[in-house]
Amino acid sequence: MRLSLATRIFLGYAVVLVTFGAVSLFSVTELHRGQVEIRLLSEGYLALSQTAATLESFQKNQANDTVRLREQADVAVRRMMIQLARRYFFEQMDRQLEEALSLTRRLEDFAPTDETNFINDVRRRLGELKTKYAEYREVADAAYLVLEQPKPDPTVANLRLDRLQDAETALGATIKLLHSSLEARTRQRVALTQERERRAGVAIIGLSVLAIIVGLLATGFAARSLRPVRTLIDGVSRISRGDYSAKLGIAGEDEIAVLAREFDAMARSLAEREAQLAQKQEALLRAERLAAAGRVSAQVAHEVRNPLSSIGLNVEMLGDQLEAATFADPQDASEARHLLAAVTREVDRITEITEEYLKLARLPRPVLRKEELSAIVQSVIGFSREELERSGVAVSTVVPAEPLPLQADEGQLRQVFLNLFRNAREAMATGGSLRIVVSREGQDGVVRVEDTGPGIPDEVRARLFEPFFSTKARGSGIGLSLSRQIVETHGGSIGIDETVQQGTTFVMKFPLT
Helix, strand or coil: CCCCHHHHHHHHHHHHHHHHHHHHHHHHHHHHHHHHHHHHHHHHHHHHHHHHHHHHHHHHHHHHHHHHHHHCCCHHHHHHHHHHHHHHHHHHHHHHHHHHHHHHHHHHHHCCHHHHHHHHHHHHHHHHHHHHHHHHHHHHHHHHHHHCCCCCCHHHHHHHHHHHHHHHHHHHHHHHHHHHHHHHHHHHHHHHHHHHHHHHHHHHHHHHHHHHHHHHHHHHHHHHHCCCCHHHHHHHHHHHCCCCCCCCCCCCCCHHHHHHHHHHHHHHHHHHHHHHHHHHHHHHHHHHHHHHHHHHHHHHHHHHHHHHHHHHHHHHHHHHHHHHCCCCCHHHHHHHHHHHHHHHHHHHHHHHHHHHHCCCCCCCCCCCEEEEHHHHHHHHHHHHHHHHHHCCEEEEEECCCCCCEEEECHHHHHHHHHHHHHHHHHHCCCCEEEEEEEEEECCEEEEEEEECCCCCCHHHHCCCCCCCCCCCCCCCCCHHHHHHHHHHHCCCEEEECCCCCCCEEEEEEEECC
16 A cells, blocks of 8 residues: 555654664663652751761760760759750750651652662661660769769769760660661762763763664655755754754645654654753752752851850840849840840841751751741841941942832741841942842832952853852852742742942842732
């Protein structure tokens, strides 16, 4: 049976479509598998390993404190050290253990089946760790009860401290085994993922070559069958070279016109697929950079938290002393209490921010509440005004009379604005002016932060929001990357106004409710 021209051309290009579809399906499948592996590593094993490292660090610090507690002769200092251990060490250990157990339960929702046994083993190890930690708390409470006495029996105290150090050693060994197991499994999964990506790359190249060969064969067949139709030949040739923007645009209802329209549809489909793959690849790269930034931020937050806890405790003690103090002027007493309360609030807020940094490896989710954009901006300006003016920076604001309501996490937005204000202050080392303009554009609330600094070079702007990229001598390169993440999780956008010739202007947009 002889096939018509339309049927033959259709069959030829149907093979092309099937081949490209197979390549696309295989690519998407491998991309999905890669996403699962990345999620397993970034949200699973890396997070568990980080938690184990945190537990190990807590345990080592507590063991060092126990050694100092044995050597400490001052009963007041001993009581303070015991109070710190009960208030912070036990609380943090409980929270980290519960968080690790919760994470193992979440891993079961998306982890591959071949990881079930290891996840169950991790859960079992965490259970053993929790049991040993409970035993350690009993031993610690018994030792602390003796050491809190004004004149403890040295024999009893040393016996209790020996038992406490033995319990700490056993607890540390269990944590270290868990950490080593997680690190070994992470390295193993990374190696497997790299090998799988290598094989998938070779397969995709082979399938792509096959698809190109099939496409060229179909093109040759069509060119021979439709030699007079130069337009169709040129269009097919451009598409075979990967120019998916080529449009044949042949009008009519004959077989050639139908074939041309099918080719246009195929070109659009391939272009959309390429665009989607590019977007997903960019999202994966950004997720990797943010994960790396999260790990660094978690380490920094851990280093900050201990002295911050001491500051908080000293502020509380200072508050107790202040209540018992007397002032000649009642206004001085009120002002002192007000300043101390402000310090306490800021210490609590900074503590909360450091805790959020510890979770940066997993993308933070904002706690959305109904807020007012102008009020948040003015609050941050009021907090930063004195610091800016001391640096010779004149601050001016423009806010609309109408409210700009939005669903937002106030703490996260304050962090973004504070970061931009401080960046502007550092850019204007010799002084200048900072202008903050809040306005509405359609359904968006817009915040413009304009400074009169030296501006940002074009080659720096392209990398400004990359994690770890910084032009400052001591900059971490995390601030703007984290700010972009926070703004985007609120459904907004952040960028630089390219039209400004002097200074730098950051523009943020947030969807209003």
